[in-house]
Amino acid sequence: MWKKTTIAACCVLPLLLSCADPGTRTITWAVGKDPTGRHQALVDAFCRRHPGITVKLLEMPESSTAQHDAYVTHLAAADQSIDIYSIDIIWTAEFANAGWLSPLGGHVDTLQLKEFLPGTVAGCRYRDTLWALPWFTDAGLLFSRADILSESGSPVPKTWQQLETAAARLGAKHGMTGYVWQGQQYEGLVCNFLEVLWSCGGDLFDSTGRPSLDSPEAAQAVAIMKRMFDGNASPPGVLTYKEEEARQLFTGGQAVFMRNWPYAWALAQDAAKGSAVTGRVMLSALPAPAGRGPASCLGGWNLAVSRFSKNQADAVALVEHLTSFEAQKDFALNGGRLPTRSAVYADGEVRRAYPHFEQLYAAFRTARPRPVRPDYPALSDEIQLGLHRALAGNVTVAQALRELQERLMRMTSPAARRERGT
């Protein structure tokens, strides 16, 4: 889910034909700008196995918001020119609910789904139907400065309380920032919040589907986040941080702890890219309240087939190929993307290249998707606002949560759902 919030090129850059062989069937795959340089190679491997099929790569803007807006425009117009969409996991339900995706249940061997990380498959299901396959994944992790921890004889924090205390103490001692995370009013804040909320045993919705931010767990979670500021573990500037602000502070050697997505690991190891902390960083699962297990929020991307595609079978074949063991291993080794298949993490070659995959896998196995609901973006917008009010201190935590709960109740009421056609 990590999105570089750089310039969103507004126009679509089509092109790049591969395995061109006139007279063959052509399918088009819409995918965000390729930072890994591997998309074409993955497609080429597919074309070698399926000589009758030509795949056209349609490059979309890099920013996921811009991609979302572009896809909504294409799909709302029932555009047949795109067969496969790579979608952020939080759009799956929205697109499925709009009737834009083909159900994959009939095509995909359900047995092989067991080979994927459970959270990633859960993120592809909506109303008991499989709408996509998980392509690559992402989940929140705790980054710690191993050198500072061992010098002071401190263990890696296992509880939020330990993290708060250690961040405040070690930060002050070394003249650094303690704990940085993503606190700006945007989607990332919801991920950070859910990780705390889930670790407290709470959730956004209870088992009946009713919003449950009036629960004691929700109050506890927001209190944990707010205490980071009150206890000087996190500077108030965290309220304006997205991934990159936190990452630059941390890899610049100015923060002891950081919550971030795994992309930060490679940057922390790369002195050429300005890291001042190479070889001094360790990864672990995020903390939890004492006696509870950690929780991590899933990001990542799925591949889905357009309902309007004229080449359903070919499109499904490409989706299956891109999510296969071989393709994921290639994508991990050569593109640095994190696999959704458990077996890739255990692969010897992958392990040698990325020893840290062991810690990643431990956190990923229990990672959870955000609510798979078509109205999630709207709910998230309200949650971002409500949380930021609580954290920035405009209102008390209790009041912010009460008002947020009321708004979510109204938005998810049967009347509101009817109005939105969900």
Place this chain on the structure above:
Amino acid sequence: MVGRKTYLTVLLLAPSLVVIGLVVFFPLLYSLYVSLTDITLRSAGATLVGLRNYQALLTDQRFVAAAVRTLGFVACSVTAEMAAGFGLALLMHELGRGRGLFRAAVLVPWAIPTVVSGLTWRWMFNDRMGAVNTILGSVGLLEEPLAWLARPATAWVAIIVAEVWKTAPFVALIILAGLQMVPSELYEAATIDGAGRWRRFRHVTLPLLWPTLFLALLFRTIDALRVFDLVTVMTGGGPAGSTEVLSLYAHKVLFAHLDFGYGSALTFALFLLVMGCSLAYARQAVR
């Protein structure tokens, strides 16, 4: 003969009229139509709901707050832009040699895409790594690093600084053009009549400059009312929604809430606001 001439006129104008119709009036009328429906992504057909979406606007606190914010932003930023632009224009006008170079340098902020300059300013206002805190700290104006974008008041200061930095050059260029159109004979005549520098400015420059100032004011007001990219990049509407302007709210309703009917009503309300301002200015200009 006359009839034929009219016919030819219409024929020659037709292509541009068609283009204007397609790119201006069609989207406008279509969004007006959508704003009168309850259209969502899923619904195949749309039901007309009359003015229901517009009624909802009036009781929507988030809309009212965004509208007030937007107007406040326009008032503050346009005033500052006009003042800064006027100053820059006078400076460029008085500058003899090196004017070309100075003019080019001044235009740089205007030439940079807003998203890029917005990102740059976002980093400059960063609490730990930003240049603003470093500079203010080194001259002793700040003891503790300030998280500019974490508090409503300072976030607005940051946004307005970035906006003025970007748009003052545009204002300056328009005013400079106006200044250069004032005939030098008038200054000479005023000087002979014994008018000093200030009186020449007050009684020759300003009256002749009014139309230009008006034009700059009109352009800037319309543009500032629609502000979107700068705020999106710098704060995303935060902290706690305190910088959410109208177009940002409309975008969220359209693309996050996927409520096309209500979102269109929001954008149409924004359009009416822009239109109203333009008309008010136009009437003023005619006088």
